[in-house]
Amino acid sequence: MHIVYSDAHYAHAPAHEFLDGKLIPYQESPRRAEMVLQAAQTAGLGDIIAPRDFGLDPILQIHDAGYVTWLQHIYADWVHSGGTATGAVADTFAMRGLPNRPQKARAALGYYSLDATTVHTAGTWAAAYQSAQCALTAAQLVVNGASSAFALCRPPGHHAHADLCGGYCLLNNAAIVAHWLTQNGNLPNAKVAILDVDFHHGNGTQAIFYARSDVFFISLHADPERQYPYFAGAATERGSGAGLGYTLNYPLPAGIDDANYLAVLKQACAQINQFAPSYLVVSLGVDTFGGDPLGDFALTPAAFAQIGGVIATLNLPTVFIMEGGYAIEQLGQNVINTLRGKDER
Ligand SMILES: [Zn+2]
Numbered sequence: 166m167h168i169v170y171s172d173a174h175y176a177h178a179p180a181h182e183f184l185d186g187k188l189i190p191y192q193e194s195p196r197r198a199e200m201v202l203q204a205a206q207t208a209g210l211g212d213i214i215a216p217r218d219f220g221l222d223p224i225l226q227i228h229d230a231g232y233v234t235w236l237q238h239i240y241a242d243w244v245h246s247g248g249t250a251t252g253a254v255a256d257t258f259a260m261r262g263l264p265n266r267p268q269k270a271r272a273a274l275g276y277y278s279l280d281a282t283t284v285h286t287a288g289t290w291a292a293a294y295q296s297a298q299c300a301l302t303a304a305q306l307v308v309n310g311a312s313s314a315f316a317l318c319r320p321p322g323h324h325a326h327a328d329l330c331g332g333y334c335l336l337n338n339a340a341i342v343a344h345w346l347t348q349n350g351n352l353p354n355a356k357v358a359i360l361d362v363d364f365h366h367g368n369g370t371q372a373i374f375y376a377r378s379d380v381f382f383i384s385l386h387a388d389p390e391r392q393y394p395y396f397a398g399a400a401t402e403r404g405s406g407a408g409l410g411y412t413l414n415y416p417l418p419a420g421i422d423d424a425n426y427l428a429v430l431k432q433a434c435a436q437i438n439q440f441a442p443s444y445l446v447v448s449l450g451v452d453t454f455g456g457d458p459l460g461d462f463a464l465t466p467a468a469f470a471q472i473g474g475v476i477a478t479l480n481l482p483t484v485f486i487m488e489g490g491y492a493i494e495q496l497g498q499n500v501i502n503t504l505r506g507k508d509e510r
Pocket residue numbers: 363364365450452488489490
């Protein structure tokens with residue numbers, strides 16, 4: 166399996182975040198990608214490829230132009246206007262009913278932010294841009310005939326909306342790739358399924374495709390009644406307009422084990438089969454692992470190979486996009502187990 170990876174992510178290394186009311190080290194750290202890369206190399210998973218540059222166009226097909234410009238300027242404007250050099254983070258949010266939409270980048274921080282977990286440093290835009298290019302390069306490999314490819318994206322993407330960053334995400338890599346595949350695949354107007362197996366609901370991806378019938382979004386995740394992102398991911402959210410029925414959510418209980426999780430995954434894959442897509446995009450988060458500091462599921466390392474095996478039964482050209490996973494020591498192995506499980510069937 167080809168692995169697409171860029172060192173640019175090292176430049177995005179915020180120091181801290183608030184979690185559960187405590188200031189803690191930033192969980193979405195460069196060490197994560199390092200561990201996954203190391204595990205892929207040790208396992209001899211495949212060749213490591215640098216991303217090609219597809220430019221801004223595929224990003225602007227998904228993201229609001231004002232938001233993208235803002236991402237490019239927020240850190241400099243933040244520092245210029247007296248913000249700490251360690252990183253820009255929102256502390257005031259554009260909630261319902263507030264009338265003003267600011268023009269200055271720093272003032273717009275809370276307009277373009279979903280939460281306070283997404284910190285912008287000097288290298289953040291470059292890292293997010295290259296992360297999206299990794300995803301697009303993996304998609305190109307699959308269009309060119311690879312049965313699957315893995316984009317080792319960092320920062321992750323599935324919480325990012327068209328004009329909102331959040332949950333460590335800035336550009337929605339899975340959404341950028343899914344739309345790109347509908348336009349650039351080998352078939353005209355190809356249908357694409359996105360399977361999101363991250364512990365957290367992919368609120369951004371859902372919002373982006375909510376009214377579309379050519380991209381089917383299906384997600385297994387922690388019930389938003391108890392876990393981030395709280396305001397999306399209920400089973401009642403099923404799409405709107407032409408997209409009604411093309412979003413499916415499986416909110417799951419705390420402590421779910423391998424067998425129960427895999428049973429839901431098989432059901433989800435049967436629904437993907439019915440949709441009959443030309444391509445599959447997997448938002449691959451492994452924070453479903455029992456030891457993950459941000460999760461409350463109970464999956465074992467062996468479950469990940471089985472997840473890959475279930476995905477393989479779909480027999481679809483597949484682009485894997487790295488999302489979450491924060492149990493640093495086990496992270497690489499869980500990712501590799503999933504990809505191996507797909508490859509070995
Ligand atoms: Zn997650």
